[in-house]
Amino acid sequence: MDEKLEQVEKILKKYKQEQLLRCYDKLIEAKKEELLDQILKIDFDHMQKLYEETKGKKDFKNFDIEPLPYVDKEKLEKEEKEKYQKDGTEIIKSGRYAVVTMAGGQGTRLGHDGPKGTFELEVNPKRPLFTLLSETIREAIEKYDAVIPWYIMTSKENNSQTQEFFKRHNYFEMGEENVKFFIQNEMPMIDTTGKILVDDKGMVKQAADGHGGIFEAMRKEGILEDMRSRGIEWIFIAGVDNVLAKMVDPILTGLAINRKCLAAGKSVVKNNPKEKVGVFCKKDNKPSVIEYTEITDEMAEAIDENGELLYGESHILCNLFNIKAVEEISINKLPYHSAFKKAKYIDENGVIVVPQEPNAYKFEAFIFDAFERLNDMAIMRVKREEEFAPVKNAEGVDSPETAKNLYLDFIKNKK
Ligand code: UTP
Numbered sequence: 251m252d253e254k255l256e257q258v259e260k261i262l263k264k265y266k267q268e269q270l271l272r273c274y275d276k277l278i279e280a281k282k283e284e285l286l287d288q289i290l291k292i293d294f295d296h297m298q299k300l301y302e303e304t305k306g307k308k309d310f311k312n313f314d315i316e317p318l319p320y321v322d323k324e325k326l327e328k329e330e331k332e333k334y335q336k337d338g339t340e341i342i343k344s345g346r347y348a349v350v351t352m353a354g355g356q357g358t359r360l361g362h363d364g365p366k367g368t369f370e371l372e373v374n375p376k377r378p379l380f381t382l383l384s385e386t387i388r389e390a391i392e393k394y395d396a397v398i399p400w401y402i403m404t405s406k407e408n409n410s411q412t413q414e415f416f417k418r419h420n421y422f423e424m425g426e427e428n429v430k431f432f433i434q435n436e437m438p439m440i441d442t443t444g445k446i447l448v449d450d451k452g453m454v455k456q457a458a459d460g461h462g463g464i465f466e467a468m469r470k471e472g473i474l475e476d477m478r479s480r481g482i483e484w485i486f487i488a489g490v491d492n493v494l495a496k497m498v499d500p501i502l503t504g505l506a507i508n509r510k511c512l513a514a515g516k517s518v519v520k521n522n523p524k525e526k527v528g529v530f531c532k533k534d535n536k537p538s539v540i541e542y543t544e545i546t547d548e549m550a551e552a553i554d555e556n557g558e559l560l561y562g563e564s565h566i567l568c569n570l571f572n573i574k575a576v577e578e579i580s581i582n583k584l585p586y587h588s589a590f591k592k593a594k595y596i597d598e599n600g601v602i603v604v605p606q607e608p609n610a611y612k613f614e615a616f617i618f619d620a621f622e623r624l625n626d627m628a629i630m631r632v633k634r635e636e637e638f639a640p641v642k643n644a645e646g647v648d649s650p651e652t653a654k655n656l657y658l659d660f661i662k663n664k665k
Contacts, residue, residue, distance in 0.1 A: 254286050265294040269445055273452025273596060281453070288454045292438055292446070301444035304588045304611050315540060315549070316532040320517060320563050320629035323501060334504025341503050342394045346483040349387055349398060349497045350468075352567075352617075353380075353412060353490035354405035354434040354458045358591075359643045360491075360650075365408040367490045368415050369641065372654050373661075379641065380415065382493045382657070384422035390498035391424070398498060399428045399480060401473055405458040409433050432471035434463040437586065437613040439593050447595040447610055450602050455595055460587070460614025461489070461567070465580035474580065477573055485576060487617070489567045493657050494639040502570050502630050511628040512575035513537075513621065517563035518634040523550040527564040528618065530629050537627035539565045539618035563629055565618055566638050579623050584615040636660060 255274075262268045270289055274282060326334070341347050357366035367380035384400075391398050404412045413431055416422070421429045436456035438446045447455035464487065468474050477485065484503055488495045499516075506514035515537075517530055528539040540549075545561065552560040571579075593610035597603050621627055632638075639656035642648040 254283075254290075258286050258289050261294065262289070265298065267294065267446055269448060269598070270454060272448050272598070273600070277452050281451075285453050288456075292454070297438060297440065297446065298444070300586055300588065300613055301440055301611070313533045314535070316535075317554070317560050318530045318532045318537055318563070318627070318629055320530065320631050321505065322631040324631075324633070326501075331501065334501045334508060336504065337507050338500025338503030338505075339394065341484055341507075342390070342398070342498060342500055343396050345397050346481055347396070347398055347498065347503070348401060348477055348480075348482045348485050350401040350403065350464070350473075350485055350487045351383060351490050351497075352403045352461045352464060352487065354403045354408070354463070355461070355490070356405075356407070356458065357491075360641060361644050365404070365412045365415065365490075366641075367402075367412065369650070371493060371641070371650055371657065373657055378415075379490055379493060381419065381422070383490070383495065383497070384419075384424065386495070386497060388422065388424065394498070397428060399430065399477075399482070400424060401430045401432065401468075403434050403464055403467060404431055405434055406436055406456075407458065430473065430476060432467055432473050434467040435459045435470075439591075439610045439612050441595075441610050447593060450594050450596060452596065455593060455610070457591075457593075457612045458614075461617045462584040462615025462619055464617060465576055465620060466583060468576060469580040474573065474577055483573055485571050485573060487569050487571060489640075491641045492566065492568070492638060493641065493653050494637050494660055495568055496632070496637050497568075499570070502628075505628045505630055506570060506572070509626070509628040511624075511626050512572040513624050514570045514628040514630060515621075516566055516568040516632050516637065517629055518566055518632060518638050520559055520562040520564045523547075523559060525564070527566075529561045530563040530565055530627075531561055533622060537621040537624055537629075539616075539621065563631060566640075567617070568637065569617070575624060579620045584619045586613040586615055588613055635663075 353367045362369040368378050370376045370378050387400055437459045439455045439457055440446050449455040486497045488497055502514050526542045528541045531538055531540045549561055554560045588611045590608040591612045592605045592608050594604050639653040640648045641650055641653045
């Protein structure tokens, strides 16, 4: 232990991060050990680089941006649609299809006490988001008479609560062996001077590393191995907060297969040029998503020959990957983006500070940065009212109220 402590002290001195041992003496033995291990896992050179990057602004004009071709599900030729349906159905029926739900986010905007998936939507009867998602998957399991395993990505923060919730709900009658959990990675948070924060328990202040952390987590946590052993070929990955996510989609799967793409994404038409959503595009000839903060007004308003927005295919976090693509992507980390957030910490006087304004950088990888690692991607436009009802904010746009109404309308029209 003393040796380990010395080793840690040396590293911290080298990187001027000695504050991380601020509470060390007050911790119980087990926590001391855990703190030292936490510190030994940090890549300080990488953290320093990320800190430097928070000071500079990216120049998006350096990229060659073009629209990414897409197909509209509604406008597919009958024969084409039937072919996709047939090929996709074959994959699902033969047990080569899995669903992954990303539920490792903090859900800060919603402000629900507990994992976001346990938030109850006021539909009749009111049900948690996880329950609504499980209903969609179970419907497909019955329809295709197939085993469709469900993988849930959690964070260190919400993993045990999430697993307890599933246990209480008897794994939604899908069989415990068909519902698997895996924990995503965390990244330290730094203040504006580049110092890593100490959290309110005296440990390193860390936060989930973004939905882009999914690829690395699937590899490290043995999920890819588990999928391989079950013969899974296609993996649908979506967030926990879209209550209309159609996660088992034979047409999207058939489209990817017939286009010989290792990934496919669903889009909905952007409501208006100013809507705050990322849109699919080609960046230096590779599939990508350009965020609303990055797109110029001119590009956002550009119109194609049919009078539609040229960059109008919104990315809704509903994507399908071939397992080979996930394996490939998971080898190298995706880039991190910084976000300036409020983070509770212990200061140099040992006092817990609860900031009222953002005070620290959080580092997150985005799933769509993985698209650039692929040569091509099949994009399918679907109807917003059928597949997109996000729960993001406590009120206003994309809130429980809007999601509830969309969900109820969907159910009414389905009947
Ligand atoms: P959001 O970016 O909307 O984040 O995540 P969030 O955590 O739900 O909400 P805010 O921004 O804190 O208010 C979109 C999806 O990606 C998952 C979320 O759980 C959600 O399903 N996600 C996000 C992760 O699984 N891990 C992360 O680190 C971040």
